[in-house]
Amino acid sequence: MTGRLVISIDAELGWGNLKWHISGYRNNLRRVPEVTDQLLELFQQHAVCSTWAIVSGMTFEDATSLRDFIVEVNHVVTSPTLQYVIYDGKYDPKCFFMPGLVHKLKIQPNVEIASHTFTHFECGKSGQDLERFKEELRLSEVWERSNDLKCTSMVFPSNRWHARHIRELKNWNFQQFRGNPASWAKDANRMSQRIFRFADSLINLSGHPIKESPGHVPISNIAATRFLPATSRFALLNSLRIRRIVDGMRNAAESGTIYHLWFHPHNLAGSQSGRLDLVRAVIEAFCELRQRHGMESVTMRDAAERLRSDCTVSPC
Ligand SMILES: [Zn+2]
Numbered sequence: 001m002t003g004r005l006v007i008s009i010d011a012e013l014g015w016g017n018l019k020w021h022i023s024g025y026r027n028n029l030r031r032v033p034e035v036t037d038q039l040l041e042l043f044q045q046h047a048v049c050s051t052w053a054i055v056s057g058m059t060f061e062d063a064t065s066l067r068d069f070i071v072e073v074n075h076v077v078t079s080p081t082l083q084y085v086i087y088d089g090k091y092d093p094k095c096f097f098m099p100g101l102v103h104k105l106k107i108q109p110n111v112e113i114a115s116h117t118f119t120h121f122e123c124g125k126s127g128q129d130l131e132r133f134k135e136e137l138r139l140s141e142v143w144e145r146s147n148d149l150k151c152t153s154m155v156f157p158s159n160r161w162h163a164r165h166i167r168e169l170k171n172w173n174f175q176q177f178r179g180n181p182a183s184w185a186k187d188a189n190r191m192s193q194r195i196f197r198f199a200d201s202l203i204n205l206s207g208h209p210i211k212e213s214p215g216h217v218p219i220s221n222i223a224a225t226r227f228l229p230a231t232s233r234f235a236l237l238n239s240l241r242i243r244r245i246v247d248g249m250r251n252a253a254e255s256g257t258i259y260h261l262w263f264h265p266h267n268l269a270g271s272q273s274g275r276l277d278l279v280r281a282v283i284e285a286f287c288e289l290r291q292r293h294g295m296e297s298v299t300m301r302d303a304a305e306r307l308r309s310d311c312t313v314s315p316c
Pocket of ligand 1: 010012016116120156157158
């Protein structure tokens, strides 16, 4: 198999955390449209594919149009985020709505639109049970139909999911999801493991990803390899992070595995100059690997299709 680079982007504005828009982080949220344009231009310049996992709720014109939709589809509002956005919110709409995003993504080449659920639903969080997850999927399906879309890739908010959620996705014709890295420090929030993850983002502590196989899950797992953080004020941190990512991509190119990088646009929307420098450095390194080793840039959907066809040719 050829080595492949997958880039997935979690687009959610303030839906990911209600505290963001009342803190200093609000300015990052307001700059997301500008960063989105810059990213799309960068990807297009280098013929790089990207998968944009979007919270459907953020694509409405405003709270009124979202509320009309909710009433029309007979949805009973239980999500505190949705409740806040459509009924209680005294907030800057630019922190929650980005109308035009779907159109912007649809007209770009090499872009896949994926789901990040309708309301940034965090599976397994208090009150967020399987029945509510099914209702999220129903809402998303109606929204997709009204936007002439069919998402087949799921990126679970906060990377929280269980096998029952994966089985449910299959019922709604999803074909692939983004799983978590295989490192031992992937799920826990304990301080020691957070320190490990930070150190691992700078130097190779957890090794490189092993060759993927669809295995026996009902849909394909295009597991994340690494989170791409914002450009730091400290040049040394930036150069260590870039070296770690480029080493991993090189390993994927040479060993025929998938390297899956992910981030949020708001992570890159700080006010400092050169905020896209890390992304640009990764893309330039990828272009060299593409030339030297034939590494490919693919979306999550393409990566899963290729994995399934590779497996048909040589049984996994
Ligand atoms: Zn998210």
